[in-house]
Amino acid sequence: MSDSQYRIRVKRGDFELEVQGDRQWVEKKFEELTSRDAITSLETQVLPTRKEEKPKGGELPVSLAEFLKQRGNPQQHAVLVVLFGYWLFHKENTRAFNVRDISSCYNDARIPESTNTSQYLNNAQADGYFKRVEEKKDGFVTWTITPTGEKYIEK
Numbered sequence: 001m002s003d004s005q006y007r008i009r010v011k012r013g014d015f016e017l018e019v020q021g022d023r024q025w026v027e028k029k030f031e032e033l034t035s036r037d038a039i040t041s042l043e044t045q046v047l048p049t050r051k052e053e054k055p056k057g058g059e060l061p062v063s064l065a066e067f068l069k070q071r072g073n074p075q076q077h078a079v080l081v082v083l084f085g086y087w088l089f090h091k092e093n094t095r096a097f098n099v100r101d102i103s104s105c106y107n108d109a110r111i112p113e114s115t116n117t118s119q120y121l122n123n124a125q126a127d128g129y130f131k132r133v134e135e136k137k138d139g140f141v142t143w144t145i146t147p148t149g150e151k152y153i154e155k
Helices: 023-034 038-043 064-070 079-092 101-109 117-126 147-154
Strands: 004-012 015-019 130-137 142-147
Touching: 004 023, 015 023, 064 079, 064 101, 079 101, 079 117, 079 142, 079 147, 101 117, 101 142, 117 130, 117 142
Parallel strands: none
Antiparallel strands: 004 015, 130 142
């Protein structure tokens, strides 16, 4: 912003007003826009709003247990592993996860872990839900969820 530019920004709740330009114009326009008459007309006028896009898959709940509840509390480990991969990728921002990360999800959700989680990860890869990643994490093979896996969870 150059020296000749001046800006005022006010935010109250969901309403935000920002005016930028030369100082004299900004102060005049700001006074005009914040006068009681201008605010009253804004309150009574219905303005079209831009529909905000939700993140892919909608808003995820705060806890993994709530996420599983939303998905019908599946009991099959094959489904749980893909759900956990989705959760790690979208909620935890873990782009590459390993068997330990999936095991942690079982603990977080308070669900008894499968006796063969690695096999379920390999099966998810064979089904096209996960893809192996070159890098290893803590010495373990890592995966990431594929678009096919995301669609499977979001359906």
